[in-house]
Amino acid sequence: MASSLPAYSGYKHFQTTSPAPWIAHVQINRPQKLNSFHEEMWLELRSLFNALSTDSSIRSVVLSGAGDRAFSAGLDVVAASTTETLQGGKGADVARRAAGIRRHILEFQECISAIEKCEKPVICVLHGISYGLAVDIACACDVRIVARGARLAVKEVDIGLAADIGSLSRLPKCVGSMSWVKEVCLSAREFGAEEAERVGFVSRVVEDKEKGIEEAVKLAGLIATKSPVAVQGTKEILNHARDHPVEDSLRYTAIWNSANLQTDDIKAALFSTMKKTKPEFAKL
Numbered sequence: 001m002a003s004s005l006p007a008y009s010g011y012k013h014f015q016t017t018s019p020a021p022w023i024a025h026v027q028i029n030r031p032q033k034l035n036s037f038h039e040e041m042w043l044e045l046r047s048l049f050n051a052l053s054t055d056s057s058i059r060s061v062v063l064s065g066a067g068d069r070a071f072s073a074g075l076d077v078v079a080a081s082t083t084e085t086l087q088g089g090k091g092a093d094v095a096r097r098a099a100g101i102r103r104h105i106l107e108f109q110e111c112i113s114a115i116e117k118c119e120k121p122v123i124c125v126l127h128g129i130s131y132g133l134a135v136d137i138a139c140a141c142d143v144r145i146v147a148r149g150a151r152l153a154v155k156e157v158d159i160g161l162a163a164d165i166g167s168l169s170r171l172p173k174c175v176g177s178m179s180w181v182k183e184v185c186l187s188a189r190e191f192g193a194e195e196a197e198r199v200g201f202v203s204r205v206v207e208d209k210e211k212g213i214e215e216a217v218k219l220a221g222l223i224a225t226k227s228p229v230a231v232q233g234t235k236e237i238l239n240h241a242r243d244h245p246v247e248d249s250l251r252y253t254a255i256w257n258s259a260n261l262q263t264d265d266i267k268a269a270l271f272s273t274m275k276k277t278k279p280e281f282a283k284l
C-alpha cells in the first residue's frame with residue numbers, strides 16, 4: 001500500500017505517492033484525455049521534478065501514466081491549436097515573433113529536461129498510447145520499461161512539425177541505429193514494445209502496466225539501498241559521458257570524484273561488505 005507524500009499533494013495533474021521508503025511514484029493524472037499535456041502540465045512537471053531532485057527523503061523516482069489506455073497521447077492538440085506559438089506568435093516583425101516562439105520552445109524544453117536533470121534516477125513505465133511528447137519524456141528518463149501492447153510513435157511530423165522538445169536530440173543517444181531513429185522520426189510510424197526492446201530503447205518488456213510498475217518499484221528500491229552519493233554521481237557522470245568525448249569524460253569524472261571519494265559512504269559500504277550486513281547511508 002503506497003503512502004501519501006504531502007509535499008507533493010498540491011500538483012493538479014500529477015499524483016505522487018511513496019510505494020516504499022525513499023521512492024516516489026509520479027503518475028501523470030489526466031486519463032480522461034489520455035494524459036495529453038497542456039502548458040499548465042509541463043510547467044507542473046518541471047516544478048515537481050525540480051522538487052524531487054533536491055528532496056533528500058527521495059532516492060529514486062518511478063514515472064507512469066494513470067488509466068488503462070495511455071502513458072500519454074502527447075501534446076494536447078486541442079489546447080495547442082489555440083496557443084500563440086502555434087498561431088505564429090506575437091510581435092511587430094518576424095524577429096520579434098521568432099524571439100517569443102524561441103523563448104516558449106526553450107521553456108518547454110527545460111520542463112522536459114527537468115527529468116534528465118533530476119539528481120535522482122527516474123524509471124518510466126510506458127503503456128498503451130505513448131505518442132510525441134510521451135517519447136520526449138521517455139527519452140529524458142534514465143530507465144525505460146514498456147508494457148506489451150504499448151503503441152509508441154515519434155508523432156510530430158503527423159502534426160506538421162519537427163519534434164523540438166527532445167526526441168530528435170535524445171533518441172539517437174538512446175538507441176544505436178540512426179537508420180531506425182530516422183525511420184520512426186521521419187514517418188511517425190508506430191512501433192511496439194518488442195521493437196522498442198530490440199533497438200535498445202527500453203531495457204525490458206513486461207506483461208502489463210501493473211507488472212511494469214511492480215518491476216520499476218523493485219528496481220527503484222534496489223537503487224535506494226545504494227549510497228546516494230554513488231548513485232547520483234553515476235547518473236551525472238553517465239549523462240556527461242553520453243555528450244562528451246572519453247577524454248573529457250575521464251577528466252570530469254576525476255574532478256567529480258575528487259570530492260565524492262571523500263564520502264563516509266565508502267567506509268560504510270566496505271564495512272558492510274566485509275561484515276555481510278546492510279549499510280545505512282545518510283540523506284543526500
Ligand SMILES: CC/C=C\C=C\CC(=O)SCCNC(=O)CCNC(=O)[C@H](O)C(C)(C)COP(=O)(O)OP(=O)(O)OC[C@H]1O[C@@H](n2cnc3c(N)ncnc32)[C@H](O)[C@@H]1OP(=O)(O)O
Pocket residue numbers: 032033034036073074075076077078079085108129131132133134155156159164165
Ligand atoms: C511546440 C510543440 C511542442 C511539443 C510537441 C509535441 C508533439 C506531440 O506530442 S505529437 C502527438 C500529439 N498527439 C496526437 O496526435 C494524438 C491525438 N489523439 C489521437 O490520435 C487519438 O485520440 C488516439 C490516441 C489514437 C486514441 O484514439 P481513441 O482510442 O479513439 O480515443 P479518443 O476518443 O480519440 O480519445 C479519448 C479522449 O482523449 C482525448 N485525446 C486523446 N489524445 C488527445 C490529445 N493528444 N490532445 C487532446 N485530447 C486528446 C480525445 O479527444 C478524447 O476526449 P473526449 O473528451 O472523450 O472526446
